[in-house]
Amino acid sequence: MRLSHTRGCVLVAGGGSALGTASATLLARAGVPLCLTAGSAEAAARIHNAFSAAHLSCPPVLTVRMEDTARADALPEQAAAAAGMPAAYLLDLMHTDHESLLASASPDTISAYIEANITWRARLVRAVSRHMLHRRCGRMVFVSSTAAALPAAGQGLYAAAKLAAEALYRSTGTELAARGITTCSLRLGYVAAGRGARYLKQHPDLLQRIPLQRAVDVHEAAGALAFLLSDGAAAINATAITMDGGLTACK
Amino acid sequence: MTQQTAPCAVTERVIGIIAEVLDIPPHTITPETRILRDLETESIDLLEFGVGLNAAFGIPVADDTVFLTSLRVHLEEARHADADPYKMMAGRYPHLSCDRVACILRTLDDGPVLSVQDIADYVLHALRAGQHEKAPSHAG
Numbered sequence: 263m264r265l266s267h268t269r270g271c272v273l274v275a276g277g278g279s280a281l282g283t284a285s286a287t288l289l290a291r292a293g294v295p296l297c298l299t300a301g302s303a304e305a306a307a308r309i310h311n312a313f314s315a316a317h318l319s320c321p322p323v324l325t326v327r328m329e330d331t332a333r334a335d336a337l338p339e340q341a342a343a344a345a346g347m348p349a350a351y352l353l354d355l356m357h358t359d360h361e362s363l364l365a366s367a368s369p370d371t372i373s374a375y376i377e378a379n380i381t382w383r384a385r386l387v388r389a390v391s392r393h394m395l396h397r398r399c400g401r402m403v404f405v406s407s408t409a410a411a412l413p414a415a416g417q418g419l420y421a422a423a424k425l426a427a428e429a430l431y432r433s434t435g436t437e438l439a440a441r442g443i444t445t446c447s448l449r450l451g452y453v454a455a456g457r458g459a460r461y462l463k464q465h466p467d468l469l470q471r472i473p474l475q476r477a478v479d480v481h482e483a484a485g486a487l488a489f490l491l492s493d494g495a496a497a498i499n500a501t502a503i504t505m506d507g508g509l510t511a512c513k
Numbered sequence: 514m515t516q517q518t519a520p521c522a523v524t525e526r527v528i529g530i531i532a533e534v535l536d537i538p539p540h541t542i543t544p545e546t547r548i549l550r551d552l553e554t555e556s557i558d559l560l561e562f563g564v565g566l567n568a569a570f571g572i573p574v575a576d577d578t579v580f581l582t583s584l585r586v587h588l589e590e591a592r593h594a595d596a597d598p599y600k601m602m603a604g605r606y607p608h609l610s611c612d613r614v615a616c617i618l619r620t621l622d623d624g625p626v627l628s629v630q631d632i633a634d635y636v637l638h639a640l641r642a643g644q645h646e647k648a649p650s651h652a653g
Contacts, residue, residue, distance in 0.1 A: 392564050395564045396564050
C-alpha cells in the first residue's frame, strides 16, 4: 500500500465505528499518519481501546458530531493542527443513526437528518477540497452502502443521504481531478460488524441471498478502503464501486 | 498600516497568486487586468485564487463576493425590485469604491468586469475588518 502524499495525514471521519477502527489500525500499521474523529466520548474510547489492543500509539482523536454544522468548515484545519500536518486524505465513514419508514418519520427528524447527513457533509467536502486544493493533491474516499442502489424498507432517508453523498464526491472528483484531487465511493453490502452484525444475527436468512453466502468481513472492507486511498487506485475517480459479495447483482 | 496591509503590497501579492495559479509571468498582470476578459481564467481558477487568498492573508474568502460571481443576477434583482443599483452594489460589495461601482455599471455591457484591483480591494477590506475586530475596546 503506497500513499504518496506523505506530507499529509489521513483524516478518518467517523473513526469510532468497527470499520473505522479496523481501517485506522490497518493504516497505522502501514506507518500512515492519521487524525480521527469520533461522534462521542464512547466512540473515542473505542478508538483508544482498538489502538491499545493493536499495540499501536493512538493518533489524535477529535470529537465531532454531525449535528454541529459549522464544525465541518473548520474540521480540516483542526485535524491538521492536531496531527501536525495537513490532511492529504479523507476517509469519510460518518453517518447518523436513523431508520424508519419514510412516511412515519417526523418532519423535524427529516429536517435534522438531511441537515446532518447531507448539508454537513457538503460543507465538509467543500472545506476539505479547499484545504487540499492549496497543495494541489488529495484523495477522498466515502463509505457508502448498497442501500444507495437497493434500499430496504425503513432505509429511505439513509439511502437518500448515501446517494446525495455519492453525488457530492462524484462532482468533486470531476471538478478537481485536474488539480490532483480525486474521489470515489465504496458501496458496502452487509458487513459482519457493529450494527450490521446485530442485524444479521436477527435475520440470518439474509446471508442466503448473497452469492458469496456470507457477509463482508470488516477487515476485508478495511483493506479495500486502504487500497482505494492508495496511489494504485487514483484512477478510480468520481465513481462508486460495490463490495457486497454479489448481493445487488441478483434478483 | 502594516507591511502586509499596504495597498501596493497586497496588490503585488494578489498578482503573485493569480500568476502562480495561471502559470504566467507576474509582470504580464497589472491592477487593471480584467480577470475573465484579459486572462484565460476558468471557474476552477477562481476557486484556486480564493484558496490562495485565504492562505496568503488569513482572511475568510466569500468567492461570490470577491469574484463578483452573481453581480448580474443581483443587478437584475435590483431592476425587478425597482431598487437603486448603486445602493445594492454598496451593500453587497462594500470593498468597491463609489467610483469603481460607477465604472462597473457604466462598462457592464463590454463584458466581465472583475479586475485584479477589485480582488486586492476585497483583501484590504477584509484585513481592515479583521484589524477592527481584533482592536481592544476602550468602551465603558
